[in-house]
Amino acid sequence: MMAATAGFDFHRWRLVLLGGLLVGIVLFAAIFAPWVAPYSPFDLDVTKMLQGPSAAHWLGTDELGRDVLSRAIYAARVSMQVALLAVTVGLVGGTLIGMTAAYFGGLVEQALMRAVDLLFSFPAILLAVVLMASLGTSVLNAMIAIGIVFIPGFSRLARASTQAVLRQQYIEAARSIGMSDVRIIFREILPNIMAPLIVEAAVAFAYAVLLESALSFLGLGAQPPDPSWGNMLSTGRGFMAQAPWLSIVPGMAMFICVLGFNLLGDGLRDVTDPHMRE
Amino acid sequence: MIRLVLTRLSGFVLTLFAASVVLFVTINVLPGSAAKSALGIHATAQAIQRFEAQHGLDRPLLVQYAEWLGRILQGDFGTSFQNGVAVGPELLKRLPVTLELATFAFIIANLIAIPLGAWAARRHQKGADRSITFLATILGAIPNFWLATLLVLVFTLTLRWLPPGGFTPFTVNPVMNLKQMIMPALSLGIVSSALLIRIMRASMLEVLSTDYVRTAEAKGANSRTIVFRHSMRNAFIPYLNVAAVEFGFLFGSVVVIEDIFLLPGVGSFVLVGIINRDYPVLLAGALAITLFVLTLNLLVDLIASLLDPRQVKARNS
Numbered sequence: 001m002m003a004a005t006a007g008f009d010f011h012r013w014r015l016v017l018l019g020g021l022l023v024g025i026v027l028f029a030a031i032f033a034p035w036v037a038p039y040s041p042f043d044l045d046v047t048k049m050l051q052g053p054s055a056a057h058w059l060g061t062d063e064l065g066r067d068v069l070s071r072a073i074y075a076a077r078v079s080m081q082v083a084l085l086a087v088t089v090g091l092v093g094g095t096l097i098g099m100t101a102a103y104f105g106g107l108v109e110q111a112l113m114r115a116v117d118l119l120f121s122f123p124a125i126l127l128a129v130v131l132m133a134s135l136g137t138s139v140l141n142a143m144i145a146i147g148i149v150f151i152p153g154f155s156r157l158a159r160a161s162t163q164a165v166l167r168q169q170y171i172e173a174a175r176s177i178g179m180s181d182v183r184i185i186f187r188e189i190l191p192n193i194m195a196p197l198i199v200e201a202a203v204a205f206a207y208a209v210l211l212e213s214a215l216s217f218l219g220l221g222a223q224p225p226d227p228s229w230g231n232m233l234s235t236g237r238g239f240m241a242q243a244p245w246l247s248i249v250p251g252m253a254m255f256i257c258v259l260g261f262n263l264l265g266d267g268l269r270d271v272t273d274p275h276m277r278e
Numbered sequence: 279m280i281r282l283v284l285t286r287l288s289g290f291v292l293t294l295f296a297a298s299v300v301l302f303v304t305i306n307v308l309p310g311s312a313a314k315s316a317l318g319i320h321a322t323a324q325a326i327q328r329f330e331a332q333h334g335l336d337r338p339l340l341v342q343y344a345e346w347l348g349r350i351l352q353g354d355f356g357t358s359f360q361n362g363v364a365v366g367p368e369l370l371k372r373l374p375v376t377l378e379l380a381t382f383a384f385i386i387a388n389l390i391a392i393p394l395g396a397w398a399a400r401r402h403q404k405g406a407d408r409s410i411t412f413l414a415t416i417l418g419a420i421p422n423f424w425l426a427t428l429l430v431l432v433f434t435l436t437l438r439w440l441p442p443g444g445f446t447p448f449t450v451n452p453v454m455n456l457k458q459m460i461m462p463a464l465s466l467g468i469v470s471s472a473l474l475i476r477i478m479r480a481s482m483l484e485v486l487s488t489d490y491v492r493t494a495e496a497k498g499a500n501s502r503t504i505v506f507r508h509s510m511r512n513a514f515i516p517y518l519n520v521a522a523v524e525f526g527f528l529f530g531s532v533v534v535i536e537d538i539f540l541l542p543g544v545g546s547f548v549l550v551g552i553i554n555r556d557y558p559v560l561l562a563g564a565l566a567i568t569l570f571v572l573t574l575n576l577l578v579d580l581i582a583s584l585l586d587p588r589q590v591k592a593r594n595s
Contacts, residue, residue: 118293119300129552258418
């Protein structure tokens with residue numbers, strides 16, 4: 001599968017590399033925020049309120065004199081944490097449902113997939129907003145709400161992939177030597193359906209960042225003074241005329257992050273299945 | 279065909295019923311007390327008890343649901359806990375705002391996606407195709423609420439061409455209505471076009487590789503005839519399927535955009551319901567959006583079956 005025979009095929013991997021670079025920058029900022037950020041994201045300085053970009057504050061200061069660059073860097077932590085947990089919830093929940101439905105078929109499949117279809121009937125942002133209202137506003141609840149939104153997509157993909165794997169002879173062989181259902185599902189099926197699920201996870205990561213930012217923007221996710229790109233943008237909108245950088249910086253950070261994950265997802269899809277793109 | 283319609287309709291009713299159960303249960307386990315929200319944080323325990331008894335919130339969830347469903351079926355969406363206003367008429371008043379916004383955004387998305395997607399497919403693996411695919415990737419990564427903010431920054435604060443928000447009905451002042459709607463619709467439409475460009479491109483590529491197109495090319499048909507007469511019409515069937523789902527998605531995404539542009543639509547109604555823990559408002563708004571999306575999916579399903587008889591055959595066999 002990999003481009004090992006003809007050496008490294010840059011053209012084929014270019015989207016993965018570009019996406020990986022952008023994602024790498026965001027991940028680096030998130031993990032090493034205390035070392036990368038020039039200031040604390042909470043340090044107030046009322047003498048420096050709403051100052052434009054300068055040598056001391058590369059991306060300016062906000063309405064409380066806090067360094068915008070430092071807050072944007074720390075906000076990457078929130079986004080990455082939420083996205084990571086949300087995608088994990090969606091991936092694990094969806095994969096279990098999809099595999100179980102396809103493996104057992106019949107009534108089990110009908111019941112599980114109908115429930116999944118039902119979740120699909122709600123627009124994602126509406127479902128996330130209603131779940132957030134139900135769970136209460138916090139970063140942890142945002143992770144859970146977004147994760148639930150992802151379950152239907154992963155379930156359908158896992159079911160379709162499992163159905164394809166079930167037709168393979170090695171599954172028949174596993175059954176004939178008396179391997180238990182649980183063992184077949186986790187030892188034989190799961191490793192063989194991971195590739196499309198990982199590709200989907202990269203795309204879901206991008207969507208999770210967008211959803212988390214939208215929830216925080218509406219005041220339902222990360223709560224101030226904790227920085228998140230969504231709440232920074234929401235606050236920044238109040239000072240658009242005097243300090244446009246407060247609106248531009250968090251949006252640009254979201255854009256870079258989402259673009260990175262989208263390119264990574266697209267690139268991985270191309271590399272693992274060149275026909276899919278067409 | 280009648281059997282297909284009846285099957286789809288029964289599925290639609292069942293899904294709608296199940297969706298109403300999910301929404302009701304999810305919303306009624308809200309941790310923030312509706313009574314506290316309506317009466318203020320200093321409300322006494324007695325006042326809270328009275329409020330809950332008055333609105334039936336102290337009864338078992340199943341009883342509450344049955345009563346709520348019974349009222350909904352009679353067209354009664356209840357009254358707001360916050361201000362006692364009837365929810366049904368308020369929802370009806372807001373529905374056209376959201377519908378106009380979603381439709382406007384959908385038109386913009388298609389105006390961008392159909393020509394660009396078709397062009398990219400026609401110039402497959404050439405410079406134009408690569409540029410358009412890259413553009414779609416860029417557009418898909420822009421958060422619509424950030425784009426909305428940037429549009430306000432440019433067209434309202436810098437150029438002073440457009441108002442920052444608000445809503446004037448089209449029938450009252452069409453020019454003002456369009457001025458107020460253009461930025462919200464652009465924010466939603468431009469971002470939505472990203473997916474539609476890819477779908478249009480993929481649908482066209484599939485059609486362009488078919489034997490009858492190759493035959494037309496071999497017979498010397500010009501590019502315009504091939505694209506417009508032989509390809510586009512057939513590419514539209516899969517495209518419309520996705521586009522209609524995208525329209526539903528647009529209808530559901532209005533929550534954030536309506537909040538930014540102060541549009542009095544269903545999305546902002548849902549948000550007000552959440553912030554105030556106003557169950558009747560939240561339930562009615564969320565149910566209206568879900569009903570719209572489900573109806574749209576049903577229609578798409580039926581229309582696609584009508585357009586493509588193979589789908590009916592496949593389902594029946």
